[in-house]
Amino acid sequence: MPSTQSYLIAAKGIFVGSDFFNLEQAFPGLDLRSDPMVKAGLCAQIIALQKSNFKPDEKTATIGLTTKGCLSHLQKVVEAAAKNRSRTGFFVRSGPQTLASYSAMAHHSHGPTFSLMAENMLLANLFALVDTLLYQKWAATIHLTFSDYDQKTGFKAGSLFLQRAIKNQGWSLPTVLKLATIEEKFLHFIDLIGEESHDDDALVSSGRK
Amino acid sequence: MPKVYKKLSQEVYFAFADAVTCLGSGKELRQAIYKDKIGLMRANALFSNAPHIGEGLIGGLLQVNPNKSRVEQIFDLLIGEENQKLLKLCDQVALASALGDLDSPHPGRFDISLTKKLENQNLCPVFQLSNACSSGTDALALAYGMIREGYADAIGVIAIDCLDLTKLIQHIDLGTQSREHAKPFSIDRSGTSFGEGGGFVILANEKKLKQTQLTPLARVAGAGMSCDAQDLILPDTSGYFPSLAIAMALENSGLKPEEIDYINAHGSGTLANDQAEAKAFTRIFGDHLKNMGISGTKGAIGHLLGATGLVEAIILAWAIFDQKAPGTAGFTSKDPSLNLNIIEKSKAMRIKNGLSVTLGFGGVNSCLALSHI
Numbered sequence: 001m002p003s004t005q006s007y008l009i010a011a012k013g014i015f016v017g018s019d020f021f022n023l024e025q026a027f028p029g030l031d032l033r034s035d036p037m038v039k040a041g042l043c044a045q046i047i048a049l050q051k052s053n054f055k056p057d058e059k060t061a062t063i064g065l066t067t068k069g070c071l072s073h074l075q076k077v078v079e080a081a082a083k084n085r086s087r088t089g090f091f092v093r094s095g096p097q098t099l100a101s102y103s104a105m106a107h108h109s110h111g112p113t114f115s116l117m118a119e120n121m122l123l124a125n126l127f128a129l130v131d132t133l134l135y136q137k138w139a140a141t142i143h144l145t146f147s148d149y150d151q152k153t154g155f156k157a158g159s160l161f162l163q164r165a166i167k168n169q170g171w172s173l174p175t176v177l178k179l180a181t182i183e184e185k186f187l188h189f190i191d192l193i194g195e196e197s198h199d200d201d202a203l204v205s206s207g208r209k
Numbered sequence: 210m211p212k213v214y215k216k217l218s219q220e221v222y223f224a225f226a227d228a229v230t231c232l233g234s235g236k237e238l239r240q241a242i243y244k245d246k247i248g249l250m251r252a253n254a255l256f257s258n259a260p261h262i263g264e265g266l267i268g269g270l271l272q273v274n275p276n277k278s279r280v281e282q283i284f285d286l287l288i289g290e291e292n293q294k295l296l297k298l299c300d301q302v303a304l305a306s307a308l309g310d311l312d313s314p315h316p317g318r319f320d321i322s323l324t325k326k327l328e329n330q331n332l333c334p335v336f337q338l339s340n341a342c343s344s345g346t347d348a349l350a351l352a353y354g355m356i357r358e359g360y361a362d363a364i365g366v367i368a369i370d371c372l373d374l375t376k377l378i379q380h381i382d383l384g385t386q387s388r389e390h391a392k393p394f395s396i397d398r399s400g401t402s403f404g405e406g407g408g409f410v411i412l413a414n415e416k417k418l419k420q421t422q423l424t425p426l427a428r429v430a431g432a433g434m435s436c437d438a439q440d441l442i443l444p445d446t447s448g449y450f451p452s453l454a455i456a457m458a459l460e461n462s463g464l465k466p467e468e469i470d471y472i473n474a475h476g477s478g479t480l481a482n483d484q485a486e487a488k489a490f491t492r493i494f495g496d497h498l499k500n501m502g503i504s505g506t507k508g509a510i511g512h513l514l515g516a517t518g519l520v521e522a523i524i525l526a527w528a529i530f531d532q533k534a535p536g537t538a539g540f541t542s543k544d545p546s547l548n549l550n551i552i553e554k555s556k557a558m559r560i561k562n563g564l565s566v567t568l569g570f571g572g573v574n575s576c577l578a579l580s581h582i
Contacts, residue, residue: 101571
């Protein structure tokens with residue numbers, strides 16, 4: 001039987017471009033040797049948190065979403081390996097999980113932390129995971145960050161902090177975002193929240209089996 | 210109006226499991242594990258064109274087709290005709306890997322080739338998770354949660370990872386790859402032995418079990434995940450943050466620490482990992498540690514990178530079903546600073562509840578709790 005879950009959007013932000021903010025100032029002490037894709041994600045988080053009074057707590061769950069992963073660091077590792085050389089500094093920061101791990105380090109979040117490869121992933125499936133984490137009470141806040149390199153614009157990244165909500169209002173997620181690519185749909189999704197609500201208390205709901 | 214949420218609280222079972230490693234697959238692997246066999250080979254036997262990598266021991270599978278990526282070859286070994294039929298019983302499939310094949314035309318993009326293989330079988334992955342060494346455990350944990358939430362009756366979880374030359378070069382230089390075999394929790398440990406392989410698990414609720422008539426190996430009691438959020442490489446050697454994942458698994462399983470009989474540890478064979486795990490276990494289990502058995506299997510099959518958590522969870526499920534704990538292949542003599550009751554050789558033992566623990570790069574920690582049915 002279908003039913004729905006609702007979310008409170010605690011904070012949201014979109015970053016597009018290659019002109020990164022001063023991450024050292026925003027996240028003092030954070031190791032800044034990450035792939036640029038991760039840095040773009042951190043910039044989206046700065047925007048999200050600047051626009052709201054929200055502060056993630058230490059039990060926040062962090063989910064990274066990327067289609068292409070750490071292209072820049074991986075390229076350096078693969079090119080060096082072709083010459084039988086190692087680039088360990090880049091290698092340990094070349095996994096998609098670094099998007100989630102760096103985000104967790106930036107916000108001192110110790111909840112479930114993982115990254116998803118977003119190729120062919122439906123947004124409805126992503127929100128099924130969010131439902132699972134929130135409603136199985138594995139976390140009270142979910143921090144989603146999408147980031148990828150885009151040839152036209154530089155980087156595209158979005159950051160969204162979600163919490164469980166009881167109030168029912170808003171629209172059905174799978175209907176709005178059916179079968180789009182994750183990159184378009186995630187950023188479009190954040191845009192839609194802005195258009196729909198114009199504040200940080202927007203509520204959305206998703207379908208579940 | 211949306212309906213009010215109602216907790217479904219479905220039980221979730223380990224309905225089927227298979228794995229492929231350097232010790233073989235299926236029954237062959239299960240028997241070899243209980244015989245404490247070591248399946249590792251010299252690195253230059255797998256990468257004969259790279260003599261500079263030395264003679265470290267790794268759990269490699271021989272590459273049979275140079276036109277296919279290594280993850281695709283492992284997928285083909287794992288998902289043969291019989292397992293394809295079982296895969297089709299699942300409502301959804303979850304894929305997991307850490308980096309996939311770095312020597313392929315699409316380095317790091319395990320999702321492209323494996324998704325295509327699933328699509329050929331009319332299956333679309335529900336998610337493709339990449340979370341370093343915890344990838345497989347996390348995929349299982351999330352699939353378990355999704356079945357409990359009512360999103361599916363059965364989810365097939367596949368975790369595959371390969372040891373390509375690019376990765377091996379990095380790990381040798383990092384000092385994580387040993388020149389010998391991994392010796393988890395031993396005083397003379399010298400690092401881990403990387404390997405490659407994959408696991409395939411069907412998690413199902415009772416309804417699906419009845420439909421498929423599969424005999425479950427164990428019940429999934431709970432799962433937990435946490436993040437150190439401190440360092441990308443070194444685990445939290447105080448054990449505090451890894452202990453949060455264990456505590457979460459116990460909490461959502463309703464099990465008390467003293468009800469755990471056995472732990473299949475991450476046991477990578479590095480000093481930092483052994484210290485982090487031992488401290489985490491001490492924080493959670495205290496005096497009960499002397500009553501429970503702990504073993505690690507990386508000395509036998511190698512550290513399977515993103516597949517390691519899933520394959521070790523399979524070994525735990527077999528152990529619970531067979532009531533037999535695997536030994537710690539490669540173990541030499543106990544590190545006296547670790548207050549752990551290490552199972553050196555496989556032995557029959559009562560295992561009502563067991564844990565599988567995984568720690569990964571990025572400070573990610575995962576724990577799965579399984580119970581005897």
